[in-house]
Amino acid sequence: MVSFADKVGGAQPQYLDVEDLPVPEIKGNMPSIKLPKKVVERGRLYCRYCLVGRLDMQKIKMDEIRSIVVAKWSSQGDWKIIPQGKGFFIIRLTTESDWRNIWGGDPWRFGEQTLQLSKWTPDFDTEVHTRTKALIWIKFPKLG
Numbered sequence: 190m191v192s193f194a195d196k197v198g199g200a201q202p203q204y205l206d207v208e209d210l211p212v213p214e215i216k217g218n219m220p221s222i223k224l225p226k227k228v229v230e231r232g233r234l235y236c237r238y239c240l241v242g243r244l245d246m247q248k249i250k251m252d253e254i255r256s257i258v259v260a261k262w263s264s265q266g267d268w269k270i271i272p273q274g275k276g277f278f279i280i281r282l283t284t285e286s287d288w289r290n291i292w293g294g295d296p297w298r299f300g301e302q303t304l305q306l307s308k309w310t311p312d313f314d315t316e317v318h319t320r321t322k323a324l325i326w327i328k329f330p331k332l333g
Contacts, residue, residue, distance in 0.1 A: 232311075238288040239309035240280040241318075242270075249300050254278075257299050262291060275315045280306075296326050 211222040244254065255270060262268070266283035273279060282288045291297075297304040 236279075236281070236309055236311075238282040238285060240282070240288070240292060241273075241307045241309050241313055242278050242280050243276050243305040243307075244278075244299055244302050246276045248302060251278075254299060261297065262287070273315050277315045277318065279309060 211224065213220050213222050215221070251270065251272060258268070258270065264282070264284075264287045266287055268283070268287065269279075269281040271279040271281060280291070282291070292306065292308070297306070
């Protein structure tokens with residue numbers, strides 16, 4: 190079976206066989222499609238080292254965020270910032286070491302704001318995501 194991503198990625202075919210696409214269903218009052226396990230697993234691997242960030246986008250623009258990232262995060266691998274709306278964005282990293290450095294690093298300041306980070310989950314949704322934890326930073330001198 191050919192996935193939607195396979196169809197739109199790379200060289201475009203001259204035709205699209207609708208038989209290759211998943212059959213849409215209605216669950217509740219929402220349209221849905223069932224994705225093959227292989228496609229779901231490929232998506233999870235793509236997001237393996239993803240974090241969710243949030244900033245007040247009225248106070249800072251995406252280009253400025255990218256500039257600050259280049260200056261502060263000395264990444265070993267590639268990275269990408271993918272806007273999600275409502276101030277959220279996905280930070281996609283390609284190496285575990287970059288993920289650990291950013292997730293476990295100092296509170297990250299972006300202009301006058303502190304970047305709010307959470308671990309990416311497959312069910313992340315900007316419409317229902319709520320922040321239930323307050324950001325604190327405790328430093329214990331002489332501990333490692």
